[in-house]
Amino acid sequence: MADVLESGGGPGAVRVASVDWQKRCMALEMQLLRFRLQAGKIRELLAEKELELRVIESDQRAESAEKQVLVKY
DSSP states (O other), rough: EEEEEESSTTOOOOOEEEEEHHHHHHHHHHHHHHHHHHHHHHHHHHHHHHHHHHHHHHHHHHHHHHHHHHHHO
């Protein structure tokens, strides 16, 4: 689409590279989408891990409370 020129674009300008900006934009958008999906999966895994830790902590507190009740009686 857009040609990159080495000099000001006069009659002696040399064409350095031709870049298809539309394809480049699409590729970057796809990378961004993959990144967002990956970030979402990581968030889900972290939330699961946090929930597991809360369950373990609550189980430990329940066991401790049960032991305290048994000691009193």
